[in-house]
Amino acid sequence: MGRPKKIDDADLLAAAREVFLERGPVGAAKEIARRAGISEAALFQRFGTRDALFFKAMMPPSFAAEELVLRAAADAPDARAALAAITRGALVYFREAIGSALVMMSHPEFKLAEIARAHGGGNPGATLIRALAHWLTREAQAGRVHCPDPQASADLVVAALHSVVLFEHLGIYDREAGDARALAAIDALWPALEPRPSPGIRKEKPHGKR
Structure with a gap:
């Protein structure tokens, strides 16, 4: 049985979005991991690459x-x-x-x-x-x-x-x-x-x- 996630995807993406809004696409993965309270390795285990994380975090929300x-x-x-x-x-x-x-x-x-x-x-x-x-x-x-x-x-x-x-x-x-x-x-x-x-x-x- 795997270890439970310390942070859910929504909170992680919110932390990433903050960094990307401040610094653009080159926002540091290290800073995102720090704000999310996880390691860089755990960050990339979730999303694969920084680009994948970037587009996931910055996608405009749906609109009702x-x-x-x-x-x-x-x-x-x-x-x-x-x-x-x-x-x-x-x-x-x-x-x-x-x-x-x-x-x-x-x-x-x-x-x-x-x-x-x-x-x-x-x-x-x-x-x-x-x-x-x-x-x-x-x-x-x-x-x-x-x-x-x-x-x-x-x-x-x-x-x-x-x-x-x-x-x-x-x-x-x-x-x-x-x-x-x-x-x-x-x-x-x-x-x-x-x-x-x-x-x-x-x-x-x-x-x-x-």
Whole structure:
């Protein structure tokens, strides 16, 4: 019977991710082992090579985009509040995922297809676009938004989130400013999405005016 592991894979990968985020793909295995509380030999027994450990640790997490959208829509009083809630939830995810992806792309063996394969053939950004477009379509059908092109609107929201997170990594925004700019992007988009009155309903003129 083998000896029990002193640290589970999730904790080991978390320690590796910390080091790779700090130092890039050349993060020292010795430092990872030290933070994880195991030997370098035990580290490589688990993952084989440093590159294998790197890609396992830095793979962006999966994203339950449809769940986020449905939960925000159920909890929000109206479509505009739901869109703001979706934005805040997605921003939390993209901060983690894009940080990992930027470090992954600096590795000479990086292949974008590996991210897609790990996420069932797609990628988290595309997953959010689809979920958001489907929600906008339903909201438009119910008359709660005006959205002739749900796909384009979803593209704009996700592009804005990506830009905000990239600007944070570049030092242009801090987190607080990033939160504000993401919600400001939704405010800028909302006039195009705001529901229109039915063309069959005429507004009454104030009394005394012809």
